[in-house]
Amino acid sequence: MKALFALQPLQDWRHREPVPTFAPRFRKIPAERTTLDHPNKRRLAVASDPTTNPPPPDTNDHAEVRLAKLKQIEALGVDPWGQRFDGHQPIAGIRELPCEPFDDANPGPKVRAAGRVVGRRKMGKVYFLDLADQTGKVQVMLGSKQIGDLGWKVAELLDLGDLVGIDGEFGKTKMGEPTIRGKELTFLTKSLEPHPTGYYGMSDEEYRLRHRYLDLIYTPDTLRRAHQRVKLLRTLRNYLDDKGYLEVETPTLHAIAGGAAARPFPTHHNALDIPLYLRIALELPLKRLLVGGIEKVYEIGRVFRNEGISRRHNPEFTMLELYHAYGDLFTMMDLTEGIFVACVNAIGNSRTLSYGERQIDFSQPWPRVKYADVFKQTTGVDLFDRDGVKAKAVSLKIPLELKSQESAAFSASETAPQVATTAPKEHDVLVHELFEHCVEPELAKSDKPTFVYDYPAALCPLTKRKRDTPELAERFELYVAGMELANAYTELNDPITQEATFRRQLTGLSAEDSMAKMDEDFVRALRHGMPPAGGLGIGIDRLVMLLTNTTTIRDVILFPLLRQE
């Protein structure tokens, strides 16, 4: 196929209609284009009929001006959409070459670069371009004498945002700027839309999100974060692979969206004519793999939750879930520290990273505090003191009853199902509200990552109870800089308890909102014997936020969900 394209005559592209441009929201569309006409009808007509004289371009319509230049480039016999351009060197690499003042007797090293024109200055019969590729920026000098007749004509038609290739010599200008002195200019692609002018950058959040491609070019942090995200994921995978964990991929489409308490996105399979859901967690398939004898297993994958959007939530996000046969909560604690430290090392050269105003110290060991202890310390109330907890809640104006909508979320309860429109809150639920209200703000002050472990049992029905204290479950959450970064459990492997939990939750409550829907197949898997195991979940987007000092999840996800314009 490639060869075919390469052999196509120039005419092929010259007589093809250009890809229609889409009028961006922020450019005013002239009145005559606003009704039934395609917004680009006028431009397309110009492009597809080179025999008639195009109307003089409106010099205030940037797209018109650029389209007119495109026509002129075509008229020179040059392909405005470019061709294969081999052998160009990364700009960052070029900049490391020996760089001497230009001297006709001693030309500098020959180089070939390709990239986007992000700056353009004219000085008489010389153009200076700033050329940027993904590795960096370099100045290019195009002198009318040096670049040839055609090259000069093309140079005069360049706009900011165009892509060009350049062959030339690398050296220094009189002002000492490292520069490629162009010998040959290869036009690679026209930009029909104006680009941001760069110097002031792009500050409008909406503009950046809806033009992420421009954001990547003109906001260095955006590209940096994208690279760091990749680096972190690679580090994570290497670390786990080295420890003998097997990475797997399990289905995204689930018949029963289990493993977490969240609303799923429904969908439908046509041939089977069955309803399906996008997964809300990775847990249940991975545990089946534990039954299947894969003793250390993990998946890094997208999960989908039909929830609100905030600076910490995107409806689709990336989770790491990991299961370790014959391990437990504390196996996961050690592993979590190891993973985080490996990631911190990959990002910087210190065990301390800044996050916002503060410095987070990742050096080990990290504090490990019992839920009950830290609860008692901050609230002054004993976890198991039902009256004391109630009184404390009253004093903090935390309501003792749930609305029916809320009750569904805590359907994983020990007590009878709550079908009434209001119901008294369960003790454990109240405890956790106090925890969120009193303890979490305290935890957020710590500059060290902190494990909180042994949670009230009703909050975690897929978790093993403590043998000596069945009111508590073997779960930890990792708090760093006020965020919940990781969650781990000693997994419940008792199918009888599991089935009872599922059944209990099914009674009288919205299955959509409840954590566990009856999953017969999963119970059957457990009945065949799942090893005791530790399980760990890490929100990858939040991990990347933390380690790249980013305050909003939108900036660690290249294309976060937005409303249609």
Added chain:
RNA sequence: GCCCCGAUAGCUCAAUUGGCAGAGCAGCUGACUCUUAAUCAGCGGGUUGUAGGUUCAAGUCCUACUCGGGGCACCA
């Protein structure tokens, strides 16, 4: 779903108490073969997010809507 804030030229931002919508960059024309946020001379560029309302007069005040931001709710 709720509350608050915002939207002005391609980009970044001004516009006093309701009183002629402005600037820098970008664009167009011209000068300049060492500029680099080039410079210099000149020229264009706007249904002030949309739709209504109040007023002699609305970018500015009121209502609704759209989109975005922040918060709440939802959320292992």
